[in-house]
Amino acid sequence: MTQCLVCDHDVEPFLNFGPMPIANGFLAAEQVASEPFADLEVGFCGGCTMVQLTQLVEPEAMFHENYAFFTSSSAWMGRHFAALAADARARWLDGAEDPLVVEIGSNDGTMLGNFQEAGIRHLGIEPSANVAQAAMDRGVETWVRFFGRETADAVVEQHGRADLVLATNVLCHIPDLDGVLAGVSRLLAPGGVLVFEDPYLGDIVEKTSYDQIYDEHVFYFCLGNLKPLLARHGLEIVRAEPQGVHGGSMRYTVAHAGAHPVDPAVEDLLERERLAGLHEPETYVRFRTAVEASRDALVAELERLREAGVRVVGYGATSKSTTVTNYCGITPDLVSSITDTTPTKQGKLSPGAHVPVVPHEDFRADPPEVALLFAWNHQAEIVAKEAQWLADGGRFLVYVPRVGFVDRDAPLAATPQV
Numbered sequence: 001m002t003q004c005l006v007c008d009h010d011v012e013p014f015l016n017f018g019p020m021p022i023a024n025g026f027l028a029a030e031q032v033a034s035e036p037f038a039d040l041e042v043g044f045c046g047g048c049t050m051v052q053l054t055q056l057v058e059p060e061a062m063f064h065e066n067y068a069f070f071t072s073s074s075a076w077m078g079r080h081f082a083a084l085a086a087d088a089r090a091r092w093l094d095g096a097e098d099p100l101v102v103e104i105g106s107n108d109g110t111m112l113g114n115f116q117e118a119g120i121r122h123l124g125i126e127p128s129a130n131v132a133q134a135a136m137d138r139g140v141e142t143w144v145r146f147f148g149r150e151t152a153d154a155v156v157e158q159h160g161r162a163d164l165v166l167a168t169n170v171l172c173h174i175p176d177l178d179g180v181l182a183g184v185s186r187l188l189a190p191g192g193v194l195v196f197e198d199p200y201l202g203d204i205v206e207k208t209s210y211d212q213i214y215d216e217h218v219f220y221f222c223l224g225n226l227k228p229l230l231a232r233h234g235l236e237i238v239r240a241e242p243q244g245v246h247g248g249s250m251r252y253t254v255a256h257a258g259a260h261p262v263d264p265a266v267e268d269l270l271e272r273e274r275l276a277g278l279h280e281p282e283t284y285v286r287f288r289t290a291v292e293a294s295r296d297a298l299v300a301e302l303e304r305l306r307e308a309g310v311r312v313v314g315y316g317a318t319s320k321s322t323t324v325t326n327y328c329g330i331t332p333d334l335v336s337s338i339t340d341t342t343p344t345k346q347g348k349l350s351p352g353a354h355v356p357v358v359p360h361e362d363f364r365a366d367p368p369e370v371a372l373l374f375a376w377n378h379q380a381e382i383v384a385k386e387a388q389w390l391a392d393g394g395r396f397l398v399y400v401p402r403v404g405f406v407d408r409d410a411p412l413a414a415t416p417q418v
Contacts, residue, residue: 009047105170109135203248314338316375
């Protein structure tokens with residue numbers, strides 16, 4: 001039995017995906033023989049109700065000088081971060097004298113660029129050297145290191161305390177949440193706030209979006225499992241706002257306890273989580289059953305397409321696709337290639353399944369009949385981008401919230417398979 005990373009209580013596993021490679025570990029052919037694997041298993045803590053991985057991959061194996069994901073590769077995310085930055089400035093920095101903004105896990109500086117361009121003091125904390133360098137090349141001040149209490153002390157010593165700390169799809173990656181929150185508590189000015197977004201557990205359960213579970217995502221947050229953890233560090237959630245990004249995220253605003261009034265919507269969300277059973281282990285047993293049914297339906301559809309001679313390619317070489325391809329046994333005989341716009345992934349093989357990753361130009365030059373939409377969380381953006389292909393009869397196959405097709409007649413909704 002695994003001990004909880006938050007409260008040391010026993011964690012009860014509810015879903016094991018089997019051996020998995022590094023989710024973002026796109027590799028060259030000569031690296032296949034030495035590719036590392038580790039069991040991917042997720043469990044529920046009966047003590048603090050935190051949903052979490054039961055086995056961890058060393059952070060240095062995932063976040064390093066060759067990290068494959070650049071935030072700027074998604075125009076959709078760029079717009080989302082611009083809107084987030086504008087909202088945060090208006091809500092939390094208006095009237096502040098020479099404010100400081102710190103971002104944890106700042107990637108290539110896409111978010112902080114909005115503050116840099118406005119002449120606002122800023123600092124990014126990013127452990128992956130290659131994406132950090134991209135941020136520095138655009139003039140965004142960045143430290144290449146992991147965030148914790150020691151880093152927070154160094155920031156305070158050199159820059160003072162922060163009026164705004166940002167973290168998007170980052171905190172769920174960090175096993176030492178106590179260390180991070182101790183650092184946040186130290187770093188925040190008395191009236192400062194932490195604004196962070198992560199995939200929302202309620203959406204994962206409701207949509208059966210099991211591909212949100214992979215090695216980088218150590219924790220699966222909801223309001224109920226975050227509240228007691230934050231309280232240990234003198235922090236509280238003052239706002240909780242649902243977001244459409246990453247297939248369903250929650251934006252939490254956190255402050256020193258008593259520093260800001262708590263929005264009534266926070267208590268409303270806690271009640272909705274209780275009614276949804278997010279604090280009950282039986283919910284996750286049902287989730288496992290739904291995941292297994294989704295897997296079986298997707299494999300059956302891909303096998304049917306292969307039997308019919310239909311060429312299927314993948315769309316979006318995402319971290320999430322690693323969970324799907326390996327758990328479902330999707331190899332090049334079912335999906336011949338994966339198209340992606342990220343140069344560092346092109347010419348590589350997908351982790352574990354070893355499906356070739358090709359440039360998007362290949363998709364346009366030789367359009368497939370069907371594309372398996374691994375980047376389903378960007379469906380609206382992608383459907384608009386590939387409108388002509390869809391009009392010509394192309395179809396996207398999706399598996400969230402159910403296995404079905406996106407076609408020219410129903411461009412934004414999946415059609416259930418029967």
